[in-house]
Amino acid sequence: MYPEISLGATCLGQGRCRFLVWAPRAQKVEVRLVWPAERLVPLEKNSQGYHHAIVQKVESSTQYLFRLDGDTERPDPASRFQPGGVHAPSEVVSGDFPWNDACWFGLPLEDYILYELHVGAFTSEGTFDAVIPHLGSLKELGITAVELMPVAQFPGNRNWGYDGTYPFAVQNSYGGPQGLKRLVNACHHNGMAVVMDVVYNHLGPEGNYLSDFGPYFTDQYKTPWGTAVNFDGPHSDNVRRFFIENALYWVTEFHIDALRIDAVHAIFDFSAKAFLEELALAVHQQAKHLNRRIHIIAESALNDPRLVRPRALGGYNLDAQWNDDFHHALHTLLTGERFGYYQDFGKLRHLTKAYRDGFVYSGDYSAFRQCRHGNSSRDIPARRFVVFAQNHDQIGNRMGGERLSTLISLEGLKLAAGSVFLSPCIPLVFMGEEYGETAPFPYFISHSDKALIENVRQGRREEFAPFKWQGVPPDPQDEKTFLQAKLNHNLRYQGHHRILFDFYKELIRIRQEIPALSVLDNDQMRVREEENENVIILSRWGASGDVVVIFNFKKAQATVNVFLSSGRWKKRLDSAEKRWQGPGSRMAHDIVSNGQVALTLQPHAVILLINEKE
Structure with missing residues (x-):
């Protein structure tokens, strides 16, 4: 059930606002109202380290900071909006919105045709509102679910979204909370579900002040992106509450239909009841309460079928997971590339096994990893796997962010599309793929810390070393790197791009019309x-x-x-x-x-x- 007392600032009506923050490291916490009028209000602390108060004369759009022990001032960890960015005051946000999706109950996961997009690069404006006019084209294509790359507040105005530091706050440059609600409302009006990409394995470094409040992180483990989240150490119950409440916030406040959990292999948790299991249970319970279909989809590099197995069989009961093995097997056959992690693929039998079993590496020796990798997923139904010929990672983690459209012929692109859509798995399209977009999708950021910027540049160079690509990767901080990722939607109407769009549309129509293709079961x-x-x-x-x-x-x-x-x-x-x-x-x-x-x-x-x- 959605918690009755929510973290952050909650409007209660009649000018009253409840503030609640978990800050066990502070003896005293005050909320400093900074706009429209200055005020300092003390919060009451309980035995669990939560500080709270109901404050009068606080309306929506009031800006505030938390003052810790009379000295340090920080934005709210559960801020709903950061209008001035990651270092600026938080803003009180009303939950009011004129929803008109009362008859929307979600879609079965088997009906999902996923379309992954980056809000900033999808249009020239780079906002939620600018996506809405394109929904008609996506509906014409046959898309049934729009998947948004992370929209939680990140530093600056351009970023993939995986450097977010305020999990509850909707990115200001995209249009904030109201903009996201307008987009979700419009998607539902067009019969499309909305999937939100959320990041629970780490927070970005710039603007990350959670450690000032409490032990949100642990030194026991390290992720590729920094300190790991504390899901199994002292005080981890309250850390779990923070992230589970975040998931419930998206599906309840914003009517999100599914959450794609980023890189769950970097969620380190050795507790008897795993965080992911607890998260899935909470979201599925909330789905029953809301009378809507709501799904949890994982991204994982572990090839671990426990993620999607039922709880009764020792699994976490997530609804689906991405299958990178399918992509790698398909990509190597189409391009002939055999470097980096592609060295483990390249045989026809790899793709055959991906169709039949799901994971290609199910305990087999991986030359790239230099150890055995994965476990068998033969007992997992095909409907629990998301497959793709392209996605943000597989394009963006190339030296130049090249798409398949610049690597293979039109015949190869049609073959790639057929391989995905005629499979018994859930298909995903990366924005622009449907018409052969040629704009690259390189990694981009807009940090303000010079040392951090240089670290990112160096990290990208090191990441590409195993692939032996020639040259230097585009500078992630340079605005030109971001601008070149913007889609050219007009291509869809030109030459072979129009042909490819029509081919995708036909594939989706066939998949939906022919019963033998709509049964997502590898037993048939x-x-x-x-x-x-x-x-x-x-x-x-x-x-x-x-x-x-x-x-x-x-x-x-x-x-x-x-x-x-x-x-x-x-x-x-x-x-x-x-x-x-x-x-x-x-x-x-x-x-x-x-x-x-x-x-x-x-x-x-x-x-x-x-x-x-x-």
């Missing part, structure tokens, strides 16, 4: 590879008919013998056809099968055959 699927021809054959079935998908990863024509049950089959999709600006198909539209058919595929083609039962 068979997959095999023709290693000599570099072809994967994926068979799926449902109550109303069967489908066979053939992927040719060869840069030349391939001829394969395909088992098709006796009867008449129709070609439903062929990326080689002229309508998709392909070289022309070598396959008939109608095929009569007696059980085995020899088919010829054009280079990098994807073909879908369907046999509907009468």
Whole structure:
């Protein structure tokens, strides 16, 4: 249940505001109201280190700071809005908003077609409101869920969002809390869910004042980005409360439909009841209370199926997780790249296993990691995996932030799209991918600390060392690096970009219309590879008919013998056809099968055959 007494500043009506902050390291905490009128009000401390008071004559938009032990002044750790940035006073925010989504109850996760976007780079304006006019285009494409990269307040006005320091505050340069609510409301009006990317494994270094209040962090563990959050040490109950309340805040106050939890492998927690399990339980309980479908999706580099296993089987009962193995297996087949973590992939059997089992590395030796990696996910339904040909990490963590559109041909891009959307998993599109956007998506920041800026630059150079790319990465602090990531939406209407958009739209429509493709269950699927021809054959079935998908990863024509049950089959999709600006198909539209058919595929083609039962 959503806590009745929330952290931070809560408007109670009639000019009253309740302030609540966890600050066990301070003997005395006062709230200093700095605008519109100066006032200093003492808070009362309880035995758990919480300081609270109900203060009169405080309205929405009042700005304030917490004064610790009569000396240090800091913004509210649970601030709802930082209009002046990470170092400035917090602002009291009213929860009032004219929602018109009362009939919105969320979507089953199986219906999600995810579209990941960065609010700052998606439009020239870089705001929530500027996203809204594009929702019609996304709906036309077939998108059912918009996934926002982190929008919690970060330093400056350009950042990927993973350097956020105020988990409850909506980024000021994006439009603040009201702007986010307008976007969520508009998405729901268009029948689309909203997924929020949240970061619970660390906070960014600039503007991070939580340690002044209490033991939010621990020196027991280190993350790649700094000190780890204290989820299992002394006082960790109250740290957990902070982050779980944050999750409940998003799904309740902002009507968010799903949370994507960033890099859970960097959430260090050896307690008997893991934080992630507790988080999922709280969110799922809140979903029942709100009578809405709300999901938890994890990103993890561990290949650990416990994340999505039911609690009764020793799992954390998260709803889904990203499957990087699928991406790596697909990317290496399309590009031929074999450096860095791609050295563990490159065989057709890797993608075949990703389709069949989920994780490719399920206890196998990883040359990149120089140890065995992962555990078997064969018992995990395909609907619990999110798959993609591109995402912010896999593009942005390249030297120049290059997209697939600049690395492979149009035929390869269509093959990549087919590989994702005709899979039995939940598909994700990274913004602009659907029309072959050419703008790079490099890493960018706007810090004010010179030493921190240099550390980020050095860290990026070191990160790219295993990939042996030539040159120097774009300067993350340079505004030009950010500006070059802005999308050019007009490309969608031009040449092969328009063809690619229409191809994506057709794939999504087919996925939603054909029952055998809408069943996200690997038990109703068979997959095999023709290693000599570099072809994967994926068979799926449902109550109303069967489908066979053939992927040719060869840069030349391939001829394969395909088992098709006796009867008449129709070609439903062929990326080689002229309508998709392909070289022309070598396959008939109608095929009569007696059980085995020899088919010829054009280079990098994807073909879908369907046999509907009468």
